[in-house]
Amino acid sequence: MMSLSKVLFLCTGNYYRSRYAEELFNHIAEAEGLGWRAFSRGAAERGSPNNIGPMSILALDRLQAKGIHPEGAARNPQPCSLADFGAARLVIALKEAEHRALIEHRFPTAAARVTYWHVDDVEFAPPSVALAMIDKHVRDLIAALPSVDHPVTR
Template identity: 60%
Template sequence: MNKTNRVLFLCTGNYYRSRYAEEIFNHQAVLEGLGWQAFSRGVAEDLLFPENVGPMSPYTVNALQAKGIVPEGAARDPVLCTVHDFAQAALVVALKDAEHRPMIERRFAGVAHRVEYWNVDDIEFLDPPTALSKIDELVGRLIGNLQSRER
């Protein structure tokens, strides 16, 4: 898949929100026949968070399974974002403006202008069902916008 049809989802640890957005996007894109694919990364300086047990958040896995989606990346450990990841994406979305913009501007000043910001709070500020439902809605809107572009 070339960069022209890839979207990169970013969150702090690439464990919960960005992984959910990636999986939901890829599932919906296939259902809609949209020629786009998502991948996700973490923007923190370091992805070692003691509270993150296993490769993907159980909230993410359980929410996907409840929708009948088998997460393709469930066994993949979180991945730290690099400048190369920006080069591989036509569209870059960070899940929380106030949380991620400072990290992105510090670590990726040269490409920070490319990021579109959503406002989905992390688990300590918003319960997972509400946050993941918000991601469902935003991903649905994004897919609709991409479909409009392709027409």
């Protein structure tokens, strides 16, 4: 069996943006037969106590509207560990202004590996805007992915 390359999506609490990116990426990658798989984590040590359920209903609703049945919908948010960086070929944080300092503080030896997008959380951008941005970023990422046999270049 072929070994899959992995992309790690990070947001603050692993509840909304990173979970949506993970599920969308995996759906597209599987449909296109790519040798890639996504997983997601939270850059913070713990998520918000205001989160209800294992995954944001906003992300779930958007995925279901696209006909995507999220594989990880029942999984609780998970904080990132240094080992997660080691497991990933690519690491993407969803909002540079929000996540860069947090990642540099918690994971100084791995922080240089992170690519940053600029997708606001729900308090600053409605899901119709933020999730549409993630849709575009994920599709652009998939179009630019190297094959499993070739190294990632920056």
